[in-house]
Every structure is written in structure tokens, then in C-alpha cells.
Amino acid sequence: MLIRQDGLALRVDAPAKLNLFLEVLGRRGDGFHELETLMVAISLHDTLRFTEEPTPAIRLRCHGRGGVDTSVPSGDDNLVVRAAKLLQAHSGTSRGATIDLWKRIPVSAGLAGGSTDAAAALLALDRLWELGMASQELLSLAAELGSDVAFFVRGVPAAICRGRGEEIHPVERSLELSFVVARPASGLSTAEVYRHCQVSSDPRSAQPLVELLADGRLADAARLFHNSLQQTASRLNREVTDLITRLDRQPVLASAMTGSGTACFGLCATDRSARRIAGALVEGGVPWASAVRTRV
Ligand code: ATP
Numbered sequence: 001m002l003i004r005q006d007g008l009a010l011r012v013d014a015p016a017k018l019n020l021f022l023e024v025l026g027r028r029g030d031g032f033h034e035l036e037t038l039m040v041a042i043s044l045h046d047t048l049r050f051t052e053e054p055t056p057a058i059r060l061r062c063h064g065r066g067g068v069d070t071s072v073p074s075g076d077d078n079l080v081v082r083a084a085k086l087l088q089a090h091s092g093t094s095r096g097a098t099i100d101l102w103k104r105i106p107v108s109a110g111l112a113g114g115s116t117d118a119a120a121a122l123l124a125l126d127r128l129w130e131l132g133m134a135s136q137e138l139l140s141l142a143a144e145l146g147s148d149v150a151f152f153v154r155g156v157p158a159a160i161c162r163g164r165g166e167e168i169h170p171v172e173r174s175l176e177l178s179f180v181v182a183r184p185a186s187g188l189s190t191a192e193v194y195r196h197c198q199v200s201s202d203p204r205s206a207q208p209l210v211e212l213l214a215d216g217r218l219a220d221a222a223r224l225f226h227n228s229l230q231q232t233a234s235r236l237n238r239e240v241t242d243l244i245t246r247l248d249r250q251p252v253l254a255s256a257m258t259g260s261g262t263a264c265f266g267l268c269a270t271d272r273s274a275r276r277i278a279g280a281l282v283e284g285g286v287p288w289a290s291a292v293r294t295r296v
Contacts, residue, residue: 001155008052011050012118018039018042020039021206023036023200034164034242036161036162040157040177041151042179042293044181046104048102058081060081061105062074063100079145085129086097087123087129090137091129093131096130105185107289111259111263114146116152119150122145122153136155139166157296171210174296175210175214175294177294178274179274180289181292184262184287185287188262193234204226219253221254221294223255226256229260253267254267271291277291278291
């Protein structure tokens with residue numbers, strides 16, 4: 001995540017992610033699930049600005065972009081505030097901050113908007129407060145905040161993630177891909193989807209998909225897109241089924257749901273095709289759709 005100086009403040013663009021592959025391997029004793037997932041960071045992002053406060057207070061101001069569900073709590077329930085307070089407690093610093101958050105990533109969509117904002121807070125406040133934390137320390141704070149936070153703290157463009165998602169194995173090859181991403185009117189709670197999901201009886205690995213995507217064999221790769229949670233999410237929210245049907249009517253190479261939904265994506269041959277499809281989906285009544293690229 002690139003942290004830029006903005007006068008006395010720091011500014012960060014926090015990217016969303018897509019899960020191009022997600023296999024649920026088992027249930028764990030701690031209530032989480034054992035996963036293997038291929039995560040890619042994408043160009044869709046929130047923006048955060050961090051300004052030092054003369055007191056230890058953490059103040060968050062949320063600025064929604066409207067049109068899409070981007071409303072988030074601005075108090076202690078916001079993951080940005082939780083990340084800031086966790087960092088204060090862990091480091092013992094008495095420095096505070098005002099944080100401005102411009103939300104663009106739709107919430108409860110499987111795009112990890114909360115997780116990427118939390119990662120941005122850990123990285124930027126470590127710099128603003130001159131804490132000099134070791135990356136291993138930041139990664140362990142990330143894992144306390146949520147399963148997807150570590151991926152963004154590592155700051156790699158793509159990774160195969162295992163465990164409950166916090167074990168990051170960066171993809172060494174570059175994946176330059178175009179997608180259309182869309183979200184229906186309603187979201188889904190991650191916890192609810194996992195509560196109802198099925199453990200795969202014949203688990204697959206994400207590695208073959210990585211190789212095909214990196215080789216540019218998109219038509220072959222398209223057959224390996226997979227999300228174990230998609231069937232459960234479709235059962236809980238019919239809008240997911242409807243959105244996949246709408247995506248499949250467009251000239252996409254493959255479609256799937258990301259994370260625990262409800263956002264879904266289509267792999268596109270070019271950026272231009274992704275933009276055209278996003279426009280067609282919105283014209284056809286889909287509440288939000290956007291053309292995105294993977295970060296490289
Ligand atoms: P994941 O893919 O990691 O499961 P998600 O994309 O499905 O996440 P989020 O958008 O991160 O879901 O939101 C999940 C919940 O977290 C929502 O109930 C939201 O109100 C809450 N939340 C707290 N802080 C934030 C934040 N900064 N941005 C988005 N959601 C937040």
C-alpha cells in the first residue's frame with residue numbers, strides 16, 4: 001500500500017480484493033474455517049487520510065460516495081478505529097489521530113473493504129506515530145483484527161492464502177487481468193455465510209489457476225474459477241444467483257462470487273470490454289458495477 005505525504009498528514013489508497021478461487025477445507029475448533037484462496041488486489045479502493053492529534057483521541061470522519069452501499073459505523077465498531085486503538089495499546093503510544101475515510105468499496109460484499117481500511121490504518125499510523133514496528137508485529141496485529149487484514153499489510157498484488165486466510169503465500173508471477181465487478185442491492189454477513197457453508201469433500205488447489213492466468217491462457221483458466229461459498233450465498237440471497245445470470249449473459253470469460261458475497265465478478269478480455277459490460281449492467285438495473293484491473 002503506497003503511503004503518500006499530504007502536508008503534515010499521510011494519505012493512503014486502500015485496495016479491494018477479489019477471491020478468484022476459494023475452497024473451504026474444514027471447520028476449526030476456534031469457529032473459523034480452514035481455507036485455500038487466491039486473492040488479488042484490484043484498482044477499486046477507499047482513500048484514507050491520517051492527521052496527528054495533540055491528544056490520544058482517535059477521531060474518524062466517514063465520507064460516503066453515495067449511490068452504492070458505503071455506509072459504515074464511525075465509532076469504535078469501525079475497523080479503522082479498532083486498528084488504531086489496537087496499535088496504541090500494543091505500542092503504548094499516547095499520540096492520537098483524526099482519520100478521514102472516503103468509502104468507495106461497497107460494504108458486506110466480499111470485497112474486504114473493512115479489512116483493507118484496517119490494514120491502511122496499521123501501516124499509516126505506524127509511520128505517523130514513528131513507532132517503527134517490525135512487519136511481523138504488524139502482521140500479528142492484522143490477524144487479530146480479521147482474517148483478510150494480513151493480505152493487505154503484506155501489500156503483495158496476489159497471494160494464495162491459507163489457514164483462516166492469514167497465512168500469505170505471495171504469487172511470484174505477475175497477473176495482469178481485467179474484471180467487471182458488480183454488487184446487487186443487498187449485502188451478506190460473512191459470519192452467516194460461513195455458518196451455513198459446506199466443507200469441500202474433494203478439495204482442489206489454487207495453484208493450477210495461478211499458472212494458467214500467469215501464462216495468459218484465460219479461456220482455460222476460466223474453467224478453474226471456483227468459490228465454495230457461492231452456492232450457500234445464492235441460497236441465502238437470491239440476488240447473487242440473479243447477478244451471476246446477468247454477468248453470464250455478457251461477453252465475460254468466466255464469472256464467480258468474491259469472498260462471502262454478494263459482489264460477483266466477470267473476467268474480461270480487455271479493459272475496454274470490462275468498461276462496456278459495467279455500463280451495460282448498470283443500464284440493465286444492476287445497482288453498482290465497475291471495471292477494475294489487478295494491481296501489479
Ligand atoms: P470480507 O470480504 O473481509 O468478509 P466484506 O467485504 O464482506 O468483508 P466489509 O465491507 O468489510 O465486508 O464489511 C463488513 C462489516 O464490517 C459491515 O457490517 C461493516 O459495517 C463493518 N465495518 C466496520 N468498519 C468498516 C469499514 N471501515 N469499511 C467497511 N465495513 C466496515
